[in-house]
Amino acid sequence: MIIEIKVPTPGESITEVELASWMVSDGDIVEKDQEIAEIESDKATLSLLATEAGKIKISVEAGETIAVGAVACTIDTDFAGETTSKASADVPSEQKDVEGKKDTEKEPEATSKKEVTNTHYPDAKVSPLARKLMEEADLDVDQVINGLKRLSTKEVELVKNLPEQDDTAGGKGQSAFINSNVSRESERQKMTMLRKKLSQRLVAVKNETAMLTTFNEVDMSAVMNLRKKYQSKFIDKHGVKLGFMSFFIKAASLALKHHPMVNAMIDGDEIVIPEYHDVSVAVQTPKGLMVPVIRNIETLSLDGIELSLKNLAEKARKGKIGLEEMTGGTFTVTNGGVFGSMLSTPIINPPQSAIMGMHNIVERPVAVNGKVEIRPIMYLALSYDHRIIDGKDSVGFLVKVKEMIEDPAKLLAGGFDPEKEVLGL
Incomplete structure (x- = not known):
C-alpha cells in the first residue's frame, strides 16, 4: 500500500x-x-x-x-x-563463508603502509599531519596533486604574484603554490524563510515604533555569593543548576507589577495591559534567533523558571520549538552576555513594547560607602516603545530590577524592602 x-x-x-x-x-x-x-x-x-x-x-x-x-x-x-533483513542480505556470500570457517591459519601480517613519495614534485613540502593522513590512506604526493580536479584563477593568481622560486625540478613557484593556504573563495547561502521573516520584522520595528533605550548597572555580588553558597543544594533538590537568567526573569516579573505599562502593548487605538507575565526568552539556534515563551512567570519560583529554561534550550538545540511556544509573549529578556557583549540596544519583539538586555559580568572599580572596591558589574538595557511607555516607567523598571538583584531578599517581598514590610512602613 x-x-x-x-x-x-x-x-x-x-x-x-x-x-x-x-x-x-x-x-x-x-x-x-x-x-x-x-x-x-x-x-x-x-x-x-x-x-x-x-x-x-x-x-x-x-x-x-x-x-x-x-x-x-x-x-x-x-x-x-x-x-x-536488508543488513544481512547485503553481506557478500564470500564474507559469510569466511566467517563460517574456524581454521587455525593465522591471517597474514598487514602490509606496511606506502611511504609518502614525491617523484614529480620534489619541492613539495608536506606537514606532519598531512603525511600521517597520506600514509593511512596509502597515498603519495603525486597522487594527491594529480587528484586535484582543476586549477582555478585563484591558484594561478597566487603563483603569479608570489616571489620567484628557484627553478628546480618542480618548476617556478610550484612549491609556493602547494604550501599556500590563502583563500579568496566566497560562499553563498540561500536565506531561510525564518531568516527572511526575521529580517522583515526587525526592519518593521525600527520603522513603526518610537524605540528608545535606557541603561543601568547592577552589582552582581549578592547573587553570585548566593548562587555559590547554595548551588549544590539547589541541584540536589531541584535537579537543575541555578543560573543568573532565572533571577533576572523573576525580578523582571516583579518589576512589571510595579510598572505595568512596560508589560503593555498597542492594539489599534487601544492599549492592552495584561495582568499576567508571559516572558519571551531570546534563544540563538542554528536556524536563527527564536523567542520561545515561558508563561505566567508571576506564578513560578526560581526552580520552575530554571526547568523551563532547560527544556527550551534542549528544544532549541534540536530545532523542535513549536509555533505555539513562540507566540503570546508580553515582555522579552535577552542575554547577549553569553557571547561577551558589554552593552547593546536590543530591538523590541512586536507586538510587545519592551525588551530587557543582559550583558557580560566584568569586575570594575565602584564607589562603596566612600571607598573604591572591585565588584562584578553587569550593564542592563531596556529598549521600549516611547509611544506608550514613559521615561518614568522605563527607568523605574530597571531601577527596581537592579534593587532586587543587588538585594535578593526583595524577591521574596515582591520587590519591596523587607525591613520596611516588617515594620509596616
Whole structure:
C-alpha cells in the first residue's frame, strides 16, 4: 500500500513552507513515527514524521518551497520490516563463508603502509599531519596533486604574484603554490524563510515604533555569593543548576507589577495591559534567533523558571520549538552576555513594547560607602516603545530590577524592602 506523507500546517495564515532537509535518502526503509525531514516556515521549524513503516520515495528536493498540504513523499508499506533483513542480505556470500570457517591459519601480517613519495614534485613540502593522513590512506604526493580536479584563477593568481622560486625540478613557484593556504573563495547561502521573516520584522520595528533605550548597572555580588553558597543544594533538590537568567526573569516579573505599562502593548487605538507575565526568552539556534515563551512567570519560583529554561534550550538545540511556544509573549529578556557583549540596544519583539538586555559580568572599580572596591558589574538595557511607555516607567523598571538583584531578599517581598514590610512602613 502506498501512503502519502503531506506537509502539515505550521500555524494559522501559513500557506507554504520550505523543506529544509531530508533525514533519510530516497529508497530507504523507515520505521513508523521516524523523523524523515525538517520543514521550516517563517515562524518555526517542524519535523515531518513517517506515519507508517516502509520504503520511502521522495517527491520534493531539499531547499524547495512546497505548499501546506502537498505531498512531500510516499511510503510503500509492502517493504515494512525489511530494515533488519536488508543488513544481512547485503553481506557478500564470500564474507559469510569466511566467517563460517574456524581454521587455525593465522591471517597474514598487514602490509606496511606506502611511504609518502614525491617523484614529480620534489619541492613539495608536506606537514606532519598531512603525511600521517597520506600514509593511512596509502597515498603519495603525486597522487594527491594529480587528484586535484582543476586549477582555478585563484591558484594561478597566487603563483603569479608570489616571489620567484628557484627553478628546480618542480618548476617556478610550484612549491609556493602547494604550501599556500590563502583563500579568496566566497560562499553563498540561500536565506531561510525564518531568516527572511526575521529580517522583515526587525526592519518593521525600527520603522513603526518610537524605540528608545535606557541603561543601568547592577552589582552582581549578592547573587553570585548566593548562587555559590547554595548551588549544590539547589541541584540536589531541584535537579537543575541555578543560573543568573532565572533571577533576572523573576525580578523582571516583579518589576512589571510595579510598572505595568512596560508589560503593555498597542492594539489599534487601544492599549492592552495584561495582568499576567508571559516572558519571551531570546534563544540563538542554528536556524536563527527564536523567542520561545515561558508563561505566567508571576506564578513560578526560581526552580520552575530554571526547568523551563532547560527544556527550551534542549528544544532549541534540536530545532523542535513549536509555533505555539513562540507566540503570546508580553515582555522579552535577552542575554547577549553569553557571547561577551558589554552593552547593546536590543530591538523590541512586536507586538510587545519592551525588551530587557543582559550583558557580560566584568569586575570594575565602584564607589562603596566612600571607598573604591572591585565588584562584578553587569550593564542592563531596556529598549521600549516611547509611544506608550514613559521615561518614568522605563527607568523605574530597571531601577527596581537592579534593587532586587543587588538585594535578593526583595524577591521574596515582591520587590519591596523587607525591613520596611516588617515594620509596616
